[in-house]
Amino acid sequence: MIKNIPLLEVDEVKITLIMDNTIDLFMTGNEIVHRFDSSKSPLTKDDGFSALIAEHGFSTMIQVKNGNKQATVLLDAGMSPNGILHNMNSLGIDINDIQAIIISHGHVDHTMGLPSLVEKLESHKIPLICHPDAFLGRKLIMPGGYEVNVSAPKLTASQQEKIVFINTVDPTLLGDDMILVSGEIARTTDFETGFPIHYTKHKGQWENDPAVKDDQCVIVNVRGKGLVVITGCCHSGLINTIHYAQTLTNSQKVYAVLGGFHLTGGIFEKIIPATITELQKINPTYLMPGHCTGWSAIHQIAQSMPKAFIPNNVGTTLVF
Known part of the structure; x- marks a missing residue:
């Protein structure tokens, strides 16, 4: 197992939730939890949608600062072709500030906005960090026998010219060694056994793939505070993911x-x-559980760890 990755401590990390399953335009925050300021944006945009929209998808922007060094990366791209672009516009995010794109895993609810995002990039050769399996065919075979396609979209040749694929199972340091992408996560707990109805297409053949091996997280180490772990879906298991972040760093x-x-x-x-x-x-x-955590788990976490719990909400920026 890989250990002792030289991840630098940072003075500050800002994590902006661009897309998730939950939206409340009037949710209050505090000195750490900064909510969307609805007074600075019309509640309805020109396209007829709410200023911020939610969907069964995930995307977040991670900004780190250490002295005079800064870095900005995007983790995942949501469920719809244009949802994250809509929310970025409302949040005043400049797409071209993004220095790298990270895919937590190759499912549609984390990747469908990628083609539209890449199309908007002015810069060429932006690193896109993903597992080698991320763009393979994916499906779920439900208990009733019907199938759900959850494959990531394909990028056109012109879109691929704007990015550099970094396909690896190993950890990757980004942003002057201030941001760590975990790579493939070790499975060590006895209760986090994967997604039994999940299948991946390898060499033209569908194979049962409960492990969803391409699942990975992003890790930042805040000076004097400790690790900040940002997950996409945690198919490798939340506890496995946290333990692996601890081991790597x-x-x-x-x-x-x-x-x-x-x-x-x-x-x-x-x-x-x-x-x-x-x-x-x-x-x-x-703790800010969101996306695929589910109503029951979110409420049980809130009840069990009330001092740590932060309600999830699209447009929230956490400042650590």
Whole structure:
């Protein structure tokens, strides 16, 4: 197992939730949790949609600062072709500030906005970090036998010219070594056993792939605070993911964990108690579960760890 990645501590990290499943334009924040200021934007945009929209998808912008060094990366691209572009516009985000794009895993709810995003990029050769499996065919075979296509979209030749694919199973350091992409996550717990109805197409053949091996997270180490772990869907398991971040960085202190924890639905709700028990042992200062975490898990986490819990909301910026 890879250990002791030289991830630099940062003075500050800002994490802006561009897309997620939940929206409340009037949710209040505090000195750490900055909510969307609805007074500075019309509630309805020219396209007829709300200033911010939510969908069953995930995308977040991560900005880090260490002294005079700064870096900005995008993790995931949402479920719809133009949803993240709509929200970026409302949030005043300049697409061309993005220095790298990270794909947490190759499912449609994290990748469908990628072609439109890349099309808008003015700069060429932006790194796109993903697992080698991320753009393979993917599907779910539901208990009733019907199939759901969850494959990532294909990029056109002209779109591919604007990016540089970094396909790797290994960890990747970005932004002057201030941001760490985990790469393939080690599976060590006995209760996080994967997604049994998931299939991946390898060499023309569909294979059962409960592990969703391309699942990865992003890690930042805040000076004097500890690790901030940002997840897409956590198909590798939330506890596996946090433990792997600790192993990679040789740092046990976890300051914040946010993103999708994949604890929704009948397959995963049974592991909510074990997950919360292990979370309480890790004892992060902040938790913001969203996307695929599910109503039941979010509420149980809020009840079990009320001081750490932050309600999820599109347009939120966390400042650590």
